[in-house]
Structure formats: C-alpha cells, structure tokens
Amino acid sequence: MSETLDFLKTNKxxxxxxxxxxxxxxxxxxxxxxxxxxLAFCTSNVKDMYAQMKENPNVEMCCVDKDYNTLRLCGKAVFCTSAESQQKALDVMPDLARMYSVNDGKFEIFLLEDAKAECHTMSGEKKTLTI
Known part of the structure; x- marks a missing residue:
C-alpha cells in the first residue's frame, strides 16, 4: 500500500x-x-459525489507523475465516518479545517475496499501494486 499512497501524495x-x-x-x-x-479519502455528504458513491460504490482513480507514469486504482467506496477518522484526516491535512470539522454533519470519510492498483509507464510496462 505504501507505494500507492506515496504515488498519490507525491503527485498531489x-x-x-x-x-x-x-x-x-x-x-x-x-x-x-x-x-x-x-486507503482513505474524504468528501462532503452534500456533494453529488457522495450520492453517486451511495448509489454505486465502485470507483476508479487515476494519477500521472512528472515522468508520465500512470497509476490506476479501483475499488469499492465504503464509508467509515467517525470522530476518529475525521480527526485523523484533519491531522493529515490541516487545510481541510477550512471546509470541515469533526462531527459537523457533512464531513465524510471513505475507505477503498477490494482495491487494485496498477502503474503503467510511457513505454508500456505494467506493474501491479500491493494494496
């Protein structure tokens, strides 16, 4: 999981x-x-994204680094919102406090269950990452 997490954090x-x-x-x-x-992510329960994930929890993500290596990540969004998960998110990214606070009624945290990740290079090499 660390390779996938690092790729996402590094490329912002x-x-x-x-x-x-x-x-x-x-x-x-x-x-x-x-x-x-x-892997965990956040959103607001007033956004369309939240309603879409409630209707169909299957999601896919894509990220490209400076060398055009591409990370593709898919899985099932499972909400795990709690005061603990919200506080950890705020600790990880303090700027979230401009939009959210613990127990504010809109701040949602979700995990990626059954996650699969692949990294593809520009030359066509494919590497499956462990999640």
Missing part, C-alpha cells in the same frame, strides 16, 4: 470517477491517507 492531484445511473462523473481529488490499513 488525482482524478476519481464515479457512475450514477450509468453516467460517468470525474473530479479532481487531493486528499488521501491510510486508515485501518486501507
């Missing part, structure tokens, strides 16, 4: 796709942490 912006009623939706993300030995 990654894109997550959700699907709602068969229609894909992609948005930039910038927060990731390890929680309960899984």
């Amino acid at each position: 912006v990654f894109y997550m796709a959700t699907a709602s009623q068969g229609e894909p939706h992609v948005r930039p993300m910038g927060f990731v942490m390890e929680y309960q030995n899984k």
